[in-house]
Amino acid sequence: MGLAGNMKLSTFVVGMGTVGVVGGIAGFFLWPERPSPEEERAAKEAELAELATLESAEPLITPPVIDRAKTKGPPPDEPTMDDALFRFVGTDLGTDKKKDVLSGAPYKINVYQDAGELTANRAKIDLDRDELWDMKVSLGDTITRKVSTNDDEAYDIEETWDGQDWVIDTEPLVLELPADGSAPPEFKWVGMDLGTVKIKDAAWEGTGKANVYQDPSFPTANRVKIDLDRDDKWDIEVMYGPPATRAWSTRDDGEYDVEQTWRGGIWFMGTAPADLSGVDTRWPPEFGWKGRDLGTSKVKDASWAGTGKLNVYQDDGEATANRAKIDLDRDDKWDIKITYGDPNTRLLSSADDENYDVEQIWSGTAWE
Numbered sequence: 001m002g003l004a005g006n007m008k009l010s011t012f013v014v015g016m017g018t019v020g021v022v023g024g025i026a027g028f029f030l031w032p033e034r035p036s037p038e039e040e041r042a043a044k045e046a047e048l049a050e051l052a053t054l055e056s057a058e059p060l061i062t063p064p065v066i067d068r069a070k071t072k073g074p075p076p077d078e079p080t081m082d083d084a085l086f087r088f089v090g091t092d093l094g095t096d097k098k099k100d101v102l103s104g105a106p107y108k109i110n111v112y113q114d115a116g117e118l119t120a121n122r123a124k125i126d127l128d129r130d131e132l133w134d135m136k137v138s139l140g141d142t143i144t145r146k147v148s149t150n151d152d153e154a155y156d157i158e159e160t161w162d163g164q165d166w167v168i169d170t171e172p173l174v175l176e177l178p179a180d181g182s183a184p185p186e187f188k189w190v191g192m193d194l195g196t197v198k199i200k201d202a203a204w205e206g207t208g209k210a211n212v213y214q215d216p217s218f219p220t221a222n223r224v225k226i227d228l229d230r231d232d233k234w235d236i237e238v239m240y241g242p243p244a245t246r247a248w249s250t251r252d253d254g255e256y257d258v259e260q261t262w263r264g265g266i267w268f269m270g271t272a273p274a275d276l277s278g279v280d281t282r283w284p285p286e287f288g289w290k291g292r293d294l295g296t297s298k299v300k301d302a303s304w305a306g307t308g309k310l311n312v313y314q315d316d317g318e319a320t321a322n323r324a325k326i327d328l329d330r331d332d333k334w335d336i337k338i339t340y341g342d343p344n345t346r347l348l349s350s351a352d353d354e355n356y357d358v359e360q361i362w363s364g365t366a367w368e
Helices: 002-030 037-056 078-086
Strands: 108-112 122-126 135-139 143-147 157-161 166-168 209-213 223-227 236-239 245-248 258-263 266-269 309-313 323-327 336-339 345-348 358-361
Touching: 078 108, 078 122
Parallel strands: none
Antiparallel strands: 108 122, 122 135, 135 143, 143 157, 157 166, 209 223, 223 236, 236 245, 245 258, 258 266, 309 323, 323 336, 336 345, 345 358
């Protein structure tokens, strides 16, 4: 038994040796060839050179330096806030709003892409998360911001980003309006010294309740807020500027999801173009619901920046609102029927009797 056991053991050892030799030969031919030390050194040097090139490249946008003397709230990590804001310039959000884009930061940033805008066009910043917006930023070709130094949403400083720093605007705070008196009724108080910081439910020619404000350091009225249906939710806020801007809540929830700029006698969606002889991007207020998923088949008496009652519809099979009806004088007779499409069309009842005798097409600049 001892001899047999020894023979089995020796046979096993010889067999394992053979396997080891065969495995070694196979590994030699199948294992990938390791780079030489010179090749490894050259690859590492190329990687370091690429990193150095990226670090030395000029940034697409120079981040701003925020003057804390002009703002309230704890000083956040400024580069992080600046990077978070400016990285949305020229970016298609794919939605109308991104809320709290840096949820773990001590400040809150909401970024918006209003209807008709191809990329993000504005943002709001709450420096201390007290539910009051300290800054409103316009992300157009020219980047501007309005700052509330008293942390009360009264924006008493307007600044422009010059590529290196925020510069306080030095334009006179009096807006130039058409001499023929054709300006919208919300401009009634432009250039007027109210003699107080606020007039509540001021008399005006528009619809709903209007509060007019003359914030500290302003020699005349500088803004107005409008509640179209007197439901204690502000539908529109107009800043006299210049430039004058108008933000409104199409959902009647106090959240402003559309912003417009006044220039040349026209409310433009987003930022007004520098050259008015170019493409006209103005949108009439009845287009405020165009392209929006209502989540229902009908919104009755929808909030809008126009006059009268507006019903908006999203018919079966439609992904967004596809038509609207307007009762200009709220007499329960529809004066205008609008179809959102390509092109947009509308029918008018000139006799206010729901017999539609005028048909028009939106040319891109006017109803014709």
